[in-house]
Amino acid sequence: MKKTDFHYDLPPELIAQAPLPERSASRMLVVPPGDAPFDDRHVRDLPQLLRKGDLLVFNDTRVIPARLFGQKETGGRVEILIERLLPGNEARAQIGASKSPKPGGRIALDGGGSAEVLGRDGEFYHLRFDVPAALESWLQQVGRLPLPPYIQREPGADDDERYQTVFAKELGAVAAPTAGLHFDDALLEALRGIGVEFGHVTLHVGAGTFQPVRVEDLREHRMHSEWLNVGAELVAQARKARANGGRVIAVGTTVLRALESAMKDGELRPFAGETRIFIFPGYRIRSIDALVTNFHLPESTLLMLVSAFAGRSRIFAAYEHAVRERYRFFSYGDAMLLFPEARA
Numbered sequence: 001m002k003k004t005d006f007h008y009d010l011p012p013e014l015i016a017q018a019p020l021p022e023r024s025a026s027r028m029l030v031v032p033p034g035d036a037p038f039d040d041r042h043v044r045d046l047p048q049l050l051r052k053g054d055l056l057v058f059n060d061t062r063v064i065p066a067r068l069f070g071q072k073e074t075g076g077r078v079e080i081l082i083e084r085l086l087p088g089n090e091a092r093a094q095i096g097a098s099k100s101p102k103p104g105g106r107i108a109l110d111g112g113g114s115a116e117v118l119g120r121d122g123e124f125y126h127l128r129f130d131v132p133a134a135l136e137s138w139l140q141q142v143g144r145l146p147l148p149p150y151i152q153r154e155p156g157a158d159d160d161e162r163y164q165t166v167f168a169k170e171l172g173a174v175a176a177p178t179a180g181l182h183f184d185d186a187l188l189e190a191l192r193g194i195g196v197e198f199g200h201v202t203l204h205v206g207a208g209t210f211q212p213v214r215v216e217d218l219r220e221h222r223m224h225s226e227w228l229n230v231g232a233e234l235v236a237q238a239r240k241a242r243a244n245g246g247r248v249i250a251v252g253t254t255v256l257r258a259l260e261s262a263m264k265d266g267e268l269r270p271f272a273g274e275t276r277i278f279i280f281p282g283y284r285i286r287s288i289d290a291l292v293t294n295f296h297l298p299e300s301t302l303l304m305l306v307s308a309f310a311g312r313s314r315i316f317a318a319y320e321h322a323v324r325e326r327y328r329f330f331s332y333g334d335a336m337l338l339f340p341e342a343r344a
Contacts, residue, residue: 001281003213006299006307008319014326015150016333019162023184027327027334028292031310031318033342038321043182043335044190046292052195053246055237057288059177059254060200062168064136065143070107070115072097078107080115081146082139083124083174083207084227089135090118090128094207101125111142123211136171146174148331149210150297163331172204172227178294178331179252197246199237203228203258203275213299218280223301229272230262238268238287247289253302256309259287280304281312291338295322295329311341 020026023043030039030049041049050056066082079096086092095101100120107115113131120126131138145155145163155163165180166188188198208224215221238248238259250256260279262271268287278301279285291309296302307315318336327334 001218001304003216003218003299005312006303008298008316008323010298010323010329014323014329014333016328016330017151017153019158019181019332023162023166023182024187026182028182028337029318029322029325029327029334030337031314031339033310033314033339038318040325041337044187046187046337047190047194047196049337050191050194050196050249051246053197053241053244055197055199055241055246055248056191056251056292057199057201057234057238057248057255057259058165058167058180058183058251059203059205059258060165060167060169061173061177061202061204061254062171063145063164063173063176064171065139065145066174067144067146068109068111068115068139068142070109072101072105072107074099080107080127081174081207082143084204085136085172086126088128089131090126091135092124093127094123095125109142111138113138146207148175150330151332167200169200170202170204170229172202174207175205175209176331177203177205177252177254179292179335181332182292182335183251197237197241199234201228201230201234201255201258203254205254209302213301218278218304221278221301223276223278225274225276226257227273228258228261228275230258230268230270231272232270235262235268235270242289248287249290249292250288251292253291253293253296253305256285256288256291256305260285263287279308281308283308285309285340289340291336293336293338294331294333295319295327295336297330306336306338309340310338314341 068080261275
């Protein structure tokens, strides 16, 4: 398949620039399999759409305040986006500067301390930070939240809370698992009240999630690497749910990528490590029975992933409906509830 097979036109005003006042007030387009009509609902309607014994799987990653600013020894300004924390106050990062810094160069940080460039691998730099605390703790004090590039404003105080899920726990992501942003405590309690079970995986979303596909032939695309953990407890929950007639429902494409990365010999197994899994039409998804997800960018790997799950023609019909009905798109936008493509 080709990258351009996944292009669609989106009016810029439909790109959500801020969250709604209430998380679960977002609209949700229900996309059943086959030719069944679309259903315009809200996320708070999920208790009417799910049933006792279903398992909702969330990504419990927590977003790092990963955006920093500084100045090179030559005086040029620098923006740093940390992509991954490494041992020894080191990090893998992207650097924005008028001229790329060289290994051995130092960057004086606006928040105090400095960073030394140890090396470079493609678009990512290896940095060592000389700061007055452990890097993870120091970032909590001086780092800025890295809102996605299509949000055309600086982060505000509200984003510190709203760009994290209510179940965020494991620090390490540079972008939120945005489908999870729709869930608040009241909705979780309502779902628990009807007998829906909850499980968690961890996948630390990297900066590569915003990188465009640069090749036309999808077979030539190389995915960025992300770290994940699918634990034994979650595997047991998923097996129990399906054995009892329940459905495994991923909340977000990051959960789906984590679960598919943990599949071995047709079964879900515990797994912790790196994944570069690239899911596009032709790939058979086996780990889930439904997916809650936001609307994704044109020609993005995530649009390709949901097309593999629900069918490309079905997804594009749903997106046309969403544009026509003025749904809100991307990270702070509305949601979809997708079911798998009907198969012969």
